[in-house]
Amino acid sequence: MRTLKLVAVSAGLSSPSSTRLLADRLVQATRYRLAEQEYAVDVEVLELRGLAVDIAKNFVTGFPSEALREAIDKVTAADGVITVTPVFTASYSGLFKSFFDLVDPTALTGTPVLLGATGGTARHSLVLDHALRPLFAYLRARTAPTAVYAASEDWGTGGDEYTEGLPHRITRAGEEFATLVAAVADRKGDSVDADEVVPFAKQLADLRLD
């Protein structure tokens, strides 16, 4: 069985960052579940902070630097992508959106994606569903049903009798995501050559000029 490739994209800006912390926890939960199913997993975490300047330059020049191109290629080639952003001004951060603005709109079609966000208070938790989920719906990615929001307070509390705590949400998200990744990976055939030429006769025929 081939090794599954997971890429986690963290848009956290500080170091250490709770966004990165959440990304790592989601990776861990997914990896654990896939290991149970005897999948070998290779994980890479991309910190967008290190690419922030390259991302801005790509907007100005129209092409990515070598490092940014590699990062984009890793994300689009992954069997599953875990994305975590801090909430800035009521939505995903500009850096997070800018990175995905540079990904070809069809490159994540069908790719399983696990959504995560962090913020100062739980009052922003719907950002997962009003910002992140539509973004990845546009990209036609397969988002895991459970997305995880971690407010500052979540790192110091368990659940209560009405709500599950952060660890439970992470475990559930990891399980769902792992199932999705395994299902999609098993169905993936040999990759098609995206650069295949459409013969000119076909191009003319499409215009009924043959």
Added chain:
Amino acid sequence: MQFGIFTVGDVTADPTTGRTPSEHERIKNTVAIALKAEEVGLDVFATGEHHNPPFVPSSPTTLLGHIAARTENLVLSTSTTLITTNDPVKIAEDYATLQHLADGRVDLMMGRGNTGPVYPWFGQDIRQGIPLAIENYALLHKLWREDVVDWEGKFRSALQGFTSTPRPLDGVPPFVWHGSIRSPEIAEQAAYYGDGFFANHIFWPKQHTEKMVRLYRQRYAHYGHGTPEQAIVGLGGQVFVRKNSQDAVREFRPHFDNAPVYGHGPSLEEFSSQTPLTVGSPQEVIERTLSFREYVGDYQRQLFLVDHAGLPLKTVLEQLDILGEEVVPVLRKEFANLRPADVPATAPLHPAVTAKKEA
């Protein structure tokens, strides 16, 4: 091999003085630049086509017709002619007329343009960019080769018994290049017809050029026009040259830093390493240009962009002097030594041009 210049025709403020030339000045300067290109022994002058400010070249054959009347040897070309939004019938008529006036010193390059609103301004839909390029060129190709054309397509009104006049000079249509940065369909189109393929090769990393040229060469051979090595390839390039490398960098930097295309982004040094931009001494420009051959093979035409980013006319004319005196003569010799005998030295020239050369 042919060497020349291509212009975008932008009206851009000189960042060192804040002065913006008028449209009138820019058009007259463009003519002066073309005349200088001939004077210093370059082979080709090509103009872009744009239909919005800050660009002036909306009427390429008017400009090229004027230059034709004032030059003897310069090949007049385009970079590019909008095959998507121009009526192919009008292209056939305009460029055939230009060909007569210039005694055959004409070829042209098809492109799709990069300004979204131009499509609706000319009644077209940008989502049909590739189909428009394919259908319109199929018609243009026919109009120049068949005296009486019956035609029905998707994009323009049908033609019954139509003859495009004047007929191409001596019955030989202008040679056509197809320009594209990264659309394989266009490389395929150029290969199908046995036309030339021109890679923009400015502002973009060389990987695009390498990939597209490789595809074009393979498909050129597939369609039986010759070996992959014999396919007709042209490249753009962007240079700023002074006797001393440091002077070139110091003088060009403010223009680079404020240029409309890449300004306020990467540094001159980063952009020079990521794209074919070369700012330096004649020797540096020679070495960099020769290195293009390593990833596209032996090619037939090299056009340099020298007149943008608000460079004043005087500087541009000095650039042409240096290119003509110190850079191009060396490149001609070096490229000729490297090129195998069975690879064409240039794109096909009109018989009238060849005859004049031999006379």
